[in-house]
Amino acid sequence: MDVIDELIANNRAFAASLPVRHVDVRPARGLAIVTCMDSRLDVFAALGLDDGDAHVLRNAGGVITDDVIRSLAISQRRLGTREVMLIHHTDCGLEQITDDGFRAELQEATGVAPAFAIESFTDVEANVRQSILRVRRSGFLLHRGPVRGFVYDVDSHRLREVEAPES
Numbered sequence: 569m570d571v572i573d574e575l576i577a578n579n580r581a582f583a584a585s586l587p588v589r590h591v592d593v594r595p596a597r598g599l600a601i602v603t604c605m606d607s608r609l610d611v612f613a614a615l616g617l618d619d620g621d622a623h624v625l626r627n628a629g630g631v632i633t634d635d636v637i638r639s640l641a642i643s644q645r646r647l648g649t650r651e652v653m654l655i656h657h658t659d660c661g662l663e664q665i666t667d668d669g670f671r672a673e674l675q676e677a678t679g680v681a682p683a684f685a686i687e688s689f690t691d692v693e694a695n696v697r698q699s700i701l702r703v704r705r706s707g708f709l710l711h712r713g714p715v716r717g718f719v720y721d722v723d724s725h726r727l728r729e730v731e732a733p734e735s
């Protein structure tokens with residue numbers, strides 16, 4: 569059985585164990601979280617969230633891309649979120665590549681240079697501060713003040729807040 573078949577069976581048991589109910593599409597805690605796709609970070613468990621509490625946007629590195637801004641704009645303007653929490657983490661895969669190296673690898677393998685930025689980094693805290701600034705400076709968002717950034721330690725499970733930049 570491949571992994572997805574196993575997950576389908578898991579879902580049958582999961583759904584059977586729960587009552588049918590409807591939760592509001594608007595996150596109850598008025599919160600959007602942007603974080604990495606890292607498989608070791610269980611966002612809901614790590615933060616004590618329930619389903620229906622928050623939007624969780626994930627990509628490689630938790631990078632504030634145009635697509636993340638798109639989702640945050642919808643989250644804030646249509647679905648009522650006001651606070652943004654950014655969570656980067658220790659031992660990220662993006663620390664193990666370079667923009668130039670990975671771009672060259674993709675181009676060599678396919679003949680096409682990617683149009684997207686790779687967004688590798690070496691200093692996780694500096695990267696969090698950059699992400700805070702990108703959120704703050706997006707005019708598409710309604711709530712740019714309440715944005716805080718953190719580094720999650722994948723070994724100790726602890727969050728450490730990164731001091732926000734001045735502007």
Ligand SMILES: [Zn+2]
Pocket residue numbers: 604605606628629630657659660661662
């Ligand atoms: Zn990561």
